[in-house]
Amino acid sequence: MSVEFIETRLPEVKLVKTRVFSDDRGFFTEAYSKDNWAEAGFTETFVQDNISQSSKGTLRGMHYQIAPHDMGKFVRVLRGAIFDVAVLLLVVVPIVIPSVVALDINLVHFGVVIVVNIMLGLVTPPYGMLLFVINTLTGASLGAMIKEIWIFIFVLVLALALMVVFPQIVLWLPSQFGFVY
Secondary structure, eight states, X not given: OOEEEEEOSSTTOEEEEEOEEEETTEEEEOOOOHHHHHHTTOOOOOOOOOOOOOXXXXXXXXXXXXXXXXXXXXXXXXXXXXXXXXXXHHHHHXXXXXXXXXXXXXXXXXXXXXXXXXXXXXXXXXXXXXXXXXXXXXXXXXXXXXXXXXXXXXXXXXXXXXXXXXXXHHHHHHHHTTOOO
C-alpha cells in the first residue's frame, strides 16, 4: 500500500505516511491519491489544499472552527518539523494532571499556564524550535533573531510569572462565562 494512516492518542489526529521512491536522482512520493487513500480507510473529501510560505516576522497557526463551518486540517511538512501543541499535551498532560488534581490546582489555570509555557519554549534557546525554523528559511543568524525578540521573551516570562502568582488574572474571564468551578 502506498499510504498508511497511523493512529495517535487523539482519535482525530492521524499520522499519514506515503511510500517514498528514491534513487540517485532524488525521490518521488505520491502525496495524495483518492483511490489509494480510500483503500487505506480515508473517506473524507478534500475541498481545499493550501500551501504557504511566510515572510520574515510572520507567525502562522491553524484556526479552530465550529460547525457548520468546521473543516479538517491536513498538514504537510516539506522542510522542518511539526511542533504541535497536541503532541506536547499528549506527552505532558497524562503525566502531570493527576498531580495537578491532587494539589487542587484549577485545570483552566493549569491549561493557560501550559500554553504560555509552550509559546515561551518555541522562541527561547536552547530548544527554540521557531528560531531554528526561521533561521533555516531566512538565513538570519540565531543571535540576530534573539536580539530582536528579547522584549517579547521578557513580556512572556513576566506574564507567566504574574499568572502563576495571581491565578485570578487567568480565571477572571472564564469565570464570567461559568467555566471555572
